[in-house]
Amino acid sequence: MKNLKYILPLVLCALLGLALFRGLSLDPREVPSPLIGKPAPEFTLPSLQDPSYPVSSKELLGQPWVLNVWGTWCGGCRAEHETLLAISRQRTVPIIGLNWKDENMAAQQWLQQLGNPYAAVAEDRIGKTAIDWGVYGAPETFLIGPDGIVLYKHIAPMTMEVWMQEFLPRIEAARATAGSRS
Amino acid sequence: MINKFLRAGLLAGLIAFGGQALAIDTEDAFTDPALQHRYETLNRELRCLVCQNQTIADSNAPLAADLRREVREMIAAGKTDDEIRTFMIDRYGDFVLYRPRMTAQNFLLWAAPVLLLLAGAATVVVVVRRRSQESETETNGPEAGQS
Numbered sequence: 001m002k003n004l005k006y007i008l009p010l011v012l013c014a015l016l017g018l019a020l021f022r023g024l025s026l027d028p029r030e031v032p033s034p035l036i037g038k039p040a041p042e043f044t045l046p047s048l049q050d051p052s053y054p055v056s057s058k059e060l061l062g063q064p065w066v067l068n069v070w071g072t073w074c075g076g077c078r079a080e081h082e083t084l085l086a087i088s089r090q091r092t093v094p095i096i097g098l099n100w101k102d103e104n105m106a107a108q109q110w111l112q113q114l115g116n117p118y119a120a121v122a123e124d125r126i127g128k129t130a131i132d133w134g135v136y137g138a139p140e141t142f143l144i145g146p147d148g149i150v151l152y153k154h155i156a157p158m159t160m161e162v163w164m165q166e167f168l169p170r171i172e173a174a175r176a177t178a179g180s181r182s
Numbered sequence: 183m184i185n186k187f188l189r190a191g192l193l194a195g196l197i198a199f200g201g202q203a204l205a206i207d208t209e210d211a212f213t214d215p216a217l218q219h220r221y222e223t224l225n226r227e228l229r230c231l232v233c234q235n236q237t238i239a240d241s242n243a244p245l246a247a248d249l250r251r252e253v254r255e256m257i258a259a260g261k262t263d264d265e266i267r268t269f270m271i272d273r274y275g276d277f278v279l280y281r282p283r284m285t286a287q288n289f290l291l292w293a294a295p296v297l298l299l300l301a302g303a304a305t306v307v308v309v310v311r312r313r314s315q316e317s318e319t320e321t322n323g324p325e326a327g328q329s
Binding site for chain 1: 234249252271275
């Protein structure tokens with residue numbers, strides 16, 4: 001009991017140190033999305049390649065899919081492009097592109113030159129859909145379940161590690177629950 | 183004399199930098215000053231998530247301009263301030279607010295000052311009681327009056 005006077009401050013100090021140490025490895029730029037576990041915001045936007053052909057989120061219901069927010073002005077998008085191409089070659093889920101506040105011609109050229117990993121690209125010229133999805137910095141990648149619920153959001157360029165560790169297990173789990181229900 | 187220089191300096195400063203401060207929001211003002219006031223107040227409460235230490239009123243990032251446009255459109259559509267805040271929180275989370283709300287998650291943070299004050303008060307009471315007991319035993323002891 002007498003030692004408590006000396007031990008208690010030490011313990012409190014150690015706890016504070018632990019909390020601050022954990023803070024060192026957190027990135028304040030990664031804002032957690034309030035959309036996780038909620039229905040994905042719906043959108044119907046013109047396709048990048050053909051404005052008369054609309055890309056609608058409703059058509060994707062019933063399967064897991066990925067929404068990748070990108071723009072030609074975004075350096076990180078170029079960095080992740082090879083990874084997206086590799087992922088699209090695996091044909092696990094459709095990747096839908098959301099071309100965010102970009103120039104149509106520049107975006108089309110980008111896809112022609114670097115390759116097109118997207119099943120479809122929706123053009124969000126004024127950035128309204130991006131706001132609905134809580135996008136604040138490209139590239140951002142969302143995973144949406146077969147029931148239209150947002151399962152995961154990755155902020156920063158996509159890497160194979162993130163895809164294998166965060167996306168694939170969730171895709172498989174979503175497919176398993178969707179399969180057992182039907 | 184000094185006053186004169188000060189005034190001239192202030193005026194020069196205003197001319198040099200005042201224009202820039204206004205130029206961030208290039209949209210026309212609302213014709214109704216009350217709406218304009220609400221618009222400006224809301225803009226100063228909402229965080230620009232690209233440049234996280236600026237409000238959307240202060241930032242000239244494209245996202246800030248888009249968010250100001252959303253605020254403007256919602257005010258014009260007759261939405262209340264709370265509805266506009268909820269719109270932003272639903273999309274960007276509580277972090278978008280510069281004046282944080284009390285939620286279940288951050289309750290401890292809000293309560294911390296009161297809890298710490300109570301803990302401090304409790305400590306003071308315990309220490310004072312103990313000391314007064316000690317001094318009582320001292321005055322009752324054989325060396326009374328000498329301490």
